Amino acid sequence: MTLPPLDSPQWHGSLRAFGWGLRATSATILSVVLFVTFIGIGALAHDTHFSMLWAILSTVLVWAGPAQIILVSTLGSGQTILQSAIAVTMSAIRLFPMVVAVLPLIREPKTKRRHLVLIAHFTAVTLWVECYRFLPHVPRERRIAFVHGLGSGLMAVALVATIIGYLLAANLSQTFGAAVLLLTPLAFLFSTLRNAKELADVLALGLGLVLYPLAAKLNSGVDILVSGVVAGTVAFAVHKWRERREAA
Amino acid sequence: MSDFIGDWHALVVLLVAGVIPNQIWRLLGLWFGSGLDEGSDLLMWVKAVATAILAGVIAQIVVQPPGALASVPWELRYGAVAAGLAAFLATRRSIFAGVVCGEAVMLAGKWWLG
Numbered sequence: 500m501t502l503p504p505l506d507s508p509q510w511h512g513s514l515r516a517f518g519w520g521l522r523a524t525s526a527t528i529l530s531v532v533l534f535v536t537f538i539g540i541g542a543l544a545h546d547t548h549f550s551m552l553w554a555i556l557s558t559v560l561v562w563a564g565p566a567q568i569i570l571v572s573t574l575g576s577g578q579t580i581l582q583s584a585i586a587v588t589m590s591a592i593r594l595f596p597m598v599v600a601v602l603p604l605i606r607e608p609k610t611k612r613r614h615l616v617l618i619a620h621f622t623a624v625t626l627w628v629e630c631y632r633f634l635p636h637v638p639r640e641r642r643i644a645f646v647h648g649l650g651s652g653l654m655a656v657a658l659v660a661t662i663i664g665y666l667l668a669a670n671l672s673q674t675f676g677a678a679v680l681l682l683t684p685l686a687f688l689f690s691t692l693r694n695a696k697e698l699a700d701v702l703a704l705g706l707g708l709v710l711y712p713l714a715a716k717l718n719s720g721v722d723i724l725v726s727g728v729v730a731g732t733v734a735f736a737v738h739k740w741r742e743r744r745e746a747a
Numbered sequence: 748m749s750d751f752i753g754d755w756h757a758l759v760v761l762l763v764a765g766v767i768p769n770q771i772w773r774l775l776g777l778w779f780g781s782g783l784d785e786g787s788d789l790l791m792w793v794k795a796v797a798t799a800i801l802a803g804v805i806a807q808i809v810v811q812p813p814g815a816l817a818s819v820p821w822e823l824r825y826g827a828v829a830a831g832l833a834a835f836l837a838t839r840r841s842i843f844a845g846v847v848c849g850e851a852v853m854l855a856g857k858w859w860l861g
Contacts, residue, residue: 528842528843529842532842532846542814543813543814546814549753549757550750550751550752550753550754550757551750551751551753552751552752552753552758553753553757553758553761556758556761557761557765560761560762560765560766560770561761561765561766561769561770562769563769565801565804565805565808566765566768566769567765568808568813569804569807570761570764570765571813572813572814574760574764575813580760580763580764581764583760583764583765584763584764584765584767584768585768587764587765587768587769588768588769588771588772589800589803589804590769590800590801590804591768591769591770591771591772591773592772592793592796592797592800593772593797593798593800593801594769594772594773594776595772595773595775595776595793595797596776596790596793596794596797597776597797598772598773598775598776598777598780599776599779599780599783599790600794602776602777602780602781606781612777612778612781615777616777619773619774619776619777620770620773622773622776671815673815673818674815674854674857674858675815676814676815676816677815677816677818677819677853677857678850678853678854679815680808680812680813680814680815680816681809681816681819681824681827681849681850681853682846682850683805683808684805684806684808684809684828685827685828685831685845685846685849685850686842686846687801687804687805688802688805688828688831688832688845689831689832689835689840689842689845689846690842691798691801691802692835692840693840693842695798699791699794699795700794700795700798702795703794703795703796703798703799703802704798704799704801704802705802706799706802707798707799707800707801707802707803707806708802708803708805708806710799710803711802711803711806711807711810712806712810714803715807715810715811722803723800723803723804723807724800726799726800726803727796727797727799727800727802727803728796728799729799730795730796730799730802730803731792731795731796731797731798731799731800732792732795732796734795734798734799735791735792735795735796738791738795739788
């Protein structure tokens with residue numbers, strides 16, 4: 500799909516921009532990945548004996564694949580609500596810099612914070628990747644409407660998939676279930692790598708992958724936080740050190 | 748209908764353990780984002796830590812797999828991710844090639860093991 504040129508009358512009106520955003524969902528392979536991922540999440544929720552409404556609300560209100568997988572699998576394995584909440588909140592820290600990075604692409608000087616609430620809610624790895632790809636081709640005054648369309652489209656895809664996965668769960672083979680669950684780590688690894696612009700990002704990702712299995716041996720309950728802070732800080736330090744050496 | 752809704756306790760748990768711990772970070776981004784310079788050191792550090800935590804989440808799903816993924820032996824899970832990474836790099840960063848190759852290796856391996 501190609502978006503109309505920036506000065507085209509096709510961009511007149513927020514509704515049209517919303518429509519282009521909605522249509523953009525069909526132009527990305529990440530929609531397919533999202534669809535299959537949420538089939539997996541729906542099936543996982545079913546197998547862990549949560550209700551259909553629970554699965555639907557988790558997709559609409561949490562709107563973050565890894566957080567949902569972690570929530571279902573920790574609660575399902577009998578961990579306490581507090582342990583679950585800690586694991587979920589750690590997986591969600593990434594949303595903070597993601598929102599901070601996405602909003603300047605969308606904001607205009609006159610934009611109020613409340614106009615951006617829904618965009619902050621839609622922000623997750625898929626939307627973040629697609630914003631970098633599509634927004635340069637969208638007139639700035641239409642970007643809020645466009646991202647609302649894009650986010651609604653992606654959420655609709657995920658919602659339909661959650662329901663299908665939930666309904667099909669009993670009939671899914673174990674192999675299919677395994678393939679679907681493997682999709683999340685693969686898709687997250689490659690989409691994060693693709694968006695990594697600085698050495699610090701690549702280093703943080705690589706060190707984080709290697710350090711987690713070591714930190715998991717501590718069995719502290721906050722292993723991901725331990726490996727994440729250590730790996731992230733080392734990556735940041737290397738980045739600063741290189742910057743200083745280049746300046747010198 | 749009650750099957751559809753399930754028990755209310757579970758929905759409260761969803762809110763307390765799922766929705767709030769997740770949304771708080773988006774709200775913080777919305778609240779403080781406008782005051783932060785995108786190139787500031789603090790944000791660079793937060794980004795690096797967030798990326799490393801995401802890497803930890805990725806590693807956790809592969810190392811301590813949930814649900815049906817636990818039926819795949821670890822050699823095959825690690826091999827599939829490595830093969831996907833190789834395909835991703837060989838195709839000049841195609842997410843599609845990486846995902847398809849990783850999945851193909853896992854499925855082929857599972858079929859071969861029986």
